[in-house]
Amino acid sequence: MRLLIAALALLAAAPSVLAQLSIEITGAGAQRLPIAIAPFAGEGALPAGIAAIVRADLERSGLFRGIEVPPHNPALTEGSSVNFTEWRSRLADALVLGSVAQRSDGRFEVRFRLFDIVKQAQLGGVAYTLTPQQVRATAHRIADYVYEKLTGEKGVFSTRIAYVVKRGTRFELQIADADGAGEETALASFEPIISPAWSPDGKRLAYVSFENKKPVVYVHSLLDGKRHVAANFKGSNSAPAWSPDGSTLAVALSRDGGSQLFLISADGSGLRRLTNSSGIDTEPVFSPDGASIYFTSDRGGSPQIYRMPARGGEAQRVTFEGSYNVSPRISRDGKNLAYITRNGGKFQVALLDLASRQVLTLTDSDKDESPSFAPNGRMILLATVTGGRGVLSAVSADGRVKQRLSVAAGDVREPAWGPFIQ
């Protein structure tokens, strides 16, 4: 009996292949840096190959192109001397060499070094100790290291994403690695779940659940599964957004009529009204410095994006082109605003450079929703529809790199890209 229970528990813990997001890259950057990532010596002892995960991560960014590495005898290790001329002849600009060794305590040690083939120089290297369960996480860390050394900006391969999957009448709020692997369900419900928002420390999610037959804002701690109501007033409670210090939520409430913006402490105390308009105000989001709030309002006759001081005060209109501009998201450096714009009958992701006022339409799909910046600002995750099914898509901030993330037998929507992990 005990065995049976253990077997059932294992079944429940094993991620189902059907549920996992699969990624398809549908566009790539014009100039991709050719990089050779040799199979790590001894990685066969691990449940998954490190080199393959690092390569897939880097290629998914659209900035790198993996080069096939022919078998070497003896196998290349982290300590092998590098024949720069030979790698140059294979057209590699960079090279990663690594080794895996099992330790006496059952754990593993992974070491790697990164080389600039063109400059014939070593750029650095790191060693990690890990359990077999930490192979993917370690590979993502290595990809982050390589990415940062070669591009000068932080990688996002170790970050996580949240999204909602609808299967039949069931809604699941899921958390997965940025590559779609290792998904876990934070909340399953027979009522809709929308608008997940990561706390700045990545430990909590705020979201809107209809489990009480109307929209209520919850805050959910991911480590222990504990959740509490953050806003449940008369009418609708929705659109939670975290202040950069993680103390406060901006929300849209209809308790006083219409849909107006309020601030409330993350524990649900200290409600303060922020806007006083006769129309719809919703979808607030804090600027990275916490001083401003961007939001959607129809106060001018059509839904447009506005900005106002987070302490309250007069709002200024931000978007002017088009008659439907909604769902503002601000990049971490505060320089770019992503939003959904309607072009003809198509809903697409647009990017506004706040300094130059230049607008760039990033997608050519027609039912885009819920844009979400990667924490390094390089990619934007969004929900769209292809073949009648909800899928996630990612597009680079220059519009060149595109990926699609879909899940078998389900609609995926409401993505939110989590912050850098500490």
Next chain:
Amino acid sequence: MRRIWIAAVFAAVLAGCASTPEEQDAAGVEDRKPGAKPPTIGAQSQPIRQPPVAGVDLTKPGARSILTDPSSPLSKRSIYFDYDRYDVKEEFRPLVEVHARYLRDNQTMKMLIQGNTDERGSREYNLALGQRRSEAIKRMMLLLGAREEQVEAVSLGEEKPKATGSSEEAWAQNRRGDILYSGEF
């Protein structure tokens, strides 16, 4: 304990039937005299009688509620909106008037108005849009005689579409305010 045992045997006896063995008097299969042995399978001393059926006849006049009878104007519960609009169109004013009058004449009756939108655009904006739609209907109800405490306006946004699909017909069906009365929500 004994009762559980009896019930278990009873369940076995009735396993072929679709009914559940509860505390029925009407079935009369069971002799509960102290010391009486429970009947064994295939050796029942008395025939099984089914419990009586309480019928409902919807064909009788007055059987249907004035709220649900298709011939009653109060059975019309949906108000439709134009795309991205939340003003109640003139053609729906008579419908709202009928319901407002009913609330005025039935002060204990409560009403829930659910605002809905089509699937296009932002979910959050649509949630707010649905709220504006339900509130527009509520405002008209109050102007026409309903009291504030009787009417609650909520939004389901685009989350509970009545019509599935992505056609103009489906969208038009979903841009809607629905009226529900006490007991229906």
